[in-house]
Amino acid sequence: MSRGRELVVCRCEEVTVGDVQDAVRAGCRTLQEVKMATRAGMGPCQGRVCRTLLERLASLEAPPAGAAALTKRLPVYPVPLGQLEEEGQP
């Protein structure tokens, strides 16, 4: 896994493959630890885009504990009350 270190895994926090590899080499043994060290998956999309990539990458880098799943986030977004009000009008 020396190629593609510059590939962006998590766009929200701009975390690359290299960042994840470095975190694993620095001692991270679970995906949760990688997340805490790099902020991968902690941006506005809450892992919607990068979760599967991260899980795959972590399982390659640090088997087998690396595949431990991250906390699942509900697919919800903050919505201004004014917007709900407008949509409720006939």
Add this chain to the structure above:
Amino acid sequence: MRVTDHPLLPPLRRREVRFSFEGREVVALEGESIAAALLASGERVLRFHERTGAPRGLYCGIGHCLECRVWVEGVGTVRACTTRVEDGMRVRRAGSGEGG
């Protein structure tokens, strides 16, 4: 650029609306998303990454990834791909304006 004569869809005939992006006037068609209108006008950079300053634009296009955040005056930060453009709307890159 817009696909105005699609082989399957009816011809695109919609009222024009005008809004501004970073102070520049943009002509859009009613009902378009902010992202679609900006892309059609040639604007691909919707914001810059907060830490690295790398340019960001439309990515997933379905409201998932939040890459296309822009700042709308009087509203706040919205997803450009899921927010319809309105006449007179003042839009800036997320993070560039007050409250962005």
